[in-house]
Amino acid sequence: MKLSTYNPNNADKIEQLFIKTFSDSEGQSEGEVIGHLVREFMDSTDVNDLHCFIATEDEQIIGSIFFTRMIFESGINAFILSPVATHTDHQGKGVGQKLINFGLTALKENGVELAITYGDPNFYSKVGFSVITEQVVPAPQKLEQPEGWLAQSLVGDEIEPITGKSHCVEALNKPELW
Ligand SMILES: CC(C)(COP(=O)(O)OP(=O)(O)OC[C@H]1O[C@@H](n2cnc3c(N)ncnc32)[C@H](O)[C@@H]1OP(=O)(O)O)[C@@H](O)C(=O)NCCC(=O)NCCS
Structure with missing residues (x-):
């Protein structure tokens, strides 16, 4: 298995991977x-504002992940992981x-200080994320499942509450995505 930054020429294959994986696990819609x-x-x-990485095996794309920029009034350099398949x-x-x-290491090398995600804490805790509240990291939309609001510092510090x-x-x- 090889991990790499995505190439825009692979956009169709990446889109198909997400459609197939999420249709299989959560239904077609x-x-x-x-x-x-x-x-x-x-x-x-x-x-x-975008980082996308892929996993390939025998030249087939078997996994992919997206990180997109989050802007806070404090100016902290932050990205949100969503989705991964x-x-x-x-x-x-x-x-x-x-x-x-692989993605978190690349972000860190790019000076990103904070990684956020929104999903199952049991899975994301395996890769360093902890549950946080919206008092610590404000969310851009109303969270349907606040228990899935997660973050990790990429600069080794505890996460200081971010205001604004x-x-x-x-x-x-x-x-509908939140
Ligand atoms: C979630 C997903 C990306 C995990 O990828 P994967 O390559 O299967 O994961 P890994 O093999 O690295 O890790 C597997 C571990 O995660 C756990 N895990 C996998 N999917 C999980 C999920 N949806 N919820 C909780 N735990 C999960 C497994 O139990 C396993 O735990 P173990 O190592 O203790 O046995 C993959 O299952 C997937 O694409 N699912 C459908 C899409 C999705 O739900 N994406 C995440 C939300 S954006």
């Missing part, structure tokens, strides 16, 4: 929602965790 989200990331999000046939073999760790509002990229700024 969720597959379409997530496919649309990653397509918008790749087509219309500023390259400075490992192809259904390759799950449970460490690909997801390797992709996340937060903003995510336009593709993610939709109430």
Whole structure:
């Protein structure tokens, strides 16, 4: 398995991977929602606000992960991880965790100070995320499941509470995604 930064020429394959993986795990309509989200990331999000990585095996894309910029009034350099997918046939073999760790290392090398995500704490705690409250890190939309609001510092410190509002990229700024 090889991990690398995505190439925009692979956009169609990446979109298909997300549609297939999320349709298999959460149903077709969720597959379409997530496919649309990653397509918008790749087509219309500023390259400075986006990091995407892929896992390949025998030249097939078997996993992918997106990080997009979050803006806080404090000016902290922060990205949110969402979404990540490992192809259904390759799950449970460490690909997801390797992709996340690879992405976090790349972000850190780029000066990112804070990584955020929104999902299952049991999974994301395996790769360094802890549950946080919206008092510590404000969310850009109302959270349907605040127990899944997670973050980790990439500069080794505890997370200092951030005051003021937060903003995510336009593709993610939709109430139904939160
Ligand atoms: C979640 C996902 C990315 C994990 O990828 P993966 O390559 O299967 O994960 P890994 O093999 O690195 O890790 C597997 C571990 O995570 C756990 N895990 C996997 N998916 C999980 C989930 N949805 N919830 C909780 N735990 C999960 C497994 O139990 C396993 O734990 P173990 O190592 O203690 O046995 C993959 O299952 C997937 O694409 N799921 C569908 C899409 C999705 O839900 N994405 C995440 C939300 S954005």
